[in-house]
Amino acid sequence: MIPHDKTELFDNAALKVLDANNTPWGLQAAALCMFIREFGFAPSAAETVHRLEYLTARGMAQEVPKALGKSSRNWKITDAGRRHLDEQGL
Numbered sequence: 001m002i003p004h005d006k007t008e009l010f011d012n013a014a015l016k017v018l019d020a021n022n023t024p025w026g027l028q029a030a031a032l033c034m035f036i037r038e039f040g041f042a043p044s045a046a047e048t049v050h051r052l053e054y055l056t057a058r059g060m061a062q063e064v065p066k067a068l069g070k071s072s073r074n075w076k077i078t079d080a081g082r083r084h085l086d087e088q089g090l
Contacts, residue, residue, distance in 0.1 A: 006041075009039075010051060011051060011055060012085070013036050013041060014032060014036060014051060014052065014061075016085065018032070018061060018075060019077045019081070019082060019085060020035075022076075024076070025076075026063075026064040026075045026076035027074060027075060027076070028072055029049045029052065029073065029075075032048050032075070033045055049073070052075045055075075056075070058080075060077070060084055061075045061076065061077055062076060062078050063075055
């Protein structure tokens with residue numbers, strides 16, 4: 001579980017991982033879980049999806065629409081997410 005006082009750090013780390021990916025296909029939650037370990041987090045896929053849904057609701061990330069295989073969800077960063085990182089000096 002991600003401690004409540006660490007969610008902002010986790011969100012910023014997730015946005016940094018999504019920004020580094022910078023592909024039209026995005027990343028699945030499992031891949032994001034693996035890459036975010038570099039920032040000191042070890043979240044479950046369910047926790048990661050929850051935070052990605054939060055970032056999507058805030059317009060900082062978006063789910064990549066898929067025609068096939070809709071069970072495996074992918075996300076990518078938005079321009080608003082990049083602006084947030086810039087404003088935070090990240």
